[in-house]
Amino acid sequence: DAGVIQSPRHEVTEMGQEVTLRCKPISGHDYLFWYRQTMMRGLELLIYFNNNVPIDDSGMPEDRFSAKMPNASFSTLKIQPSEPRDSAVYFCASSPGTTNQPQHFGDGTRLSIL
Amino acid sequence: AQSVSQHNHHVILSEAASLELGCNYSYGGTVNLFWYVQYPGQHLQLLLKYFSGDPLVKGIKGFEAEFIKSKFSFNLRKPSVQWSDTAEYFCAVNSGGYQKVTFGIGTKLQVIP
Numbered sequence: 001d002a003g004v005i006q007s008p009r010h011e012v013t014e015m016g017q018e019v020t021l022r023c024k025p026i027s028g029h030d031y032l033f034w035y036r037q038t039m040m041r042g043l044e045l046l047i048y049f050n051n052n053v054p055i056d057d058s059g060m061p062e063d064r065f066s067a068k069m070p071n072a073s074f075s076t077l078k079i080q081p082s083e084p085r086d087s088a089v090y091f092c093a094s095s096p097g098t099t100n101q102p103q104h105f106g107d108g109t110r111l112s113i114l
Numbered sequence: 115a116q117s118v119s120q121h122n123h124h125v126i127l128s129e130a131a132s133l134e135l136g137c138n139y140s141y142g143g144t145v146n147l148f149w150y151v152q153y154p155g156q157h158l159q160l161l162l163k164y165f166s167g168d169p170l171v172k173g174i175k176g177f178e179a180e181f182i183k184s185k186f187s188f189n190l191r192k193p194s195v196q197w198s199d200t201a202e203y204f205c206a207v208n209s210g211g212y213q214k215v216t217f218g219i220g221t222k223l224q225v226i227p
Contacts, residue, residue, distance in 0.1 A: 031213050033215075042217065042219040043158075043217045043220065045216075045217075048213070048214060055213075055214075056214060099146055100165035102163055103158075103215060105158045107156070108157055
């Protein structure tokens with residue numbers, strides 16, 4: 001079991017640049033979640049998908065953020081243009097299709113916007 | 115909307131001390147409850163979960179949690195902590211058949227050797 005795979009592990013870029021974070025969920029999991037973790041706000045749900053369809057994107061902070069899931073094995077979170085306040089650790093998680101099953105988290109992407 | 119409160123944001127204990135981390139949620143219906151642990155620099159991992167049955171749940175590494183429905187609580191306990199338990203602990207809940215999980219703000223536990 002390979003677990004949830006995220007890339008890159010670290011990203012440092014300048015303000016205004018486009019940032020793309022990638023996630024490969026566990027095979028067979030129907031749900032995929034994107035979270036942002038900061039010291040000030042803790043763990044925030046940005047968006048989640050069910051069977052590749054976005055279900056709830058109410059946590060996406062601004063129009064600068066977008067997420068896609070073109071197929072069951074791949075998702076992206078894009079920030080364009082990036083700002084220093086976007087600096088955080090971004091986690092992707094996946095879970096099976098029943099609500100009493102836990103989410104499995106990836107190792108996260110540590111994003112620093114200069 | 116459901117919410118999760120973790121009362122202790124930062125806890126410092128000596129090795130062998132007993133641990134109890136508080137967690138309260140707000141939702142009146144059926145809930146699934148989780149505790150996750152995040153070791154420094156790592157991702158969140160499941161510690162234990164409750165969805166039905168015995169309200170006293172045992173997890174990995176000697177942790178347990180008790181679901182008290184009347185108090186809307188799901189406190190995490192360990193009788194004797196070790197230095198390796200230094201981590202951040204998150205309580206989480208989902209409810210009503212929805213997959214969306216709400217996480218608490220987290221409690222940072224520091225265990226001093």
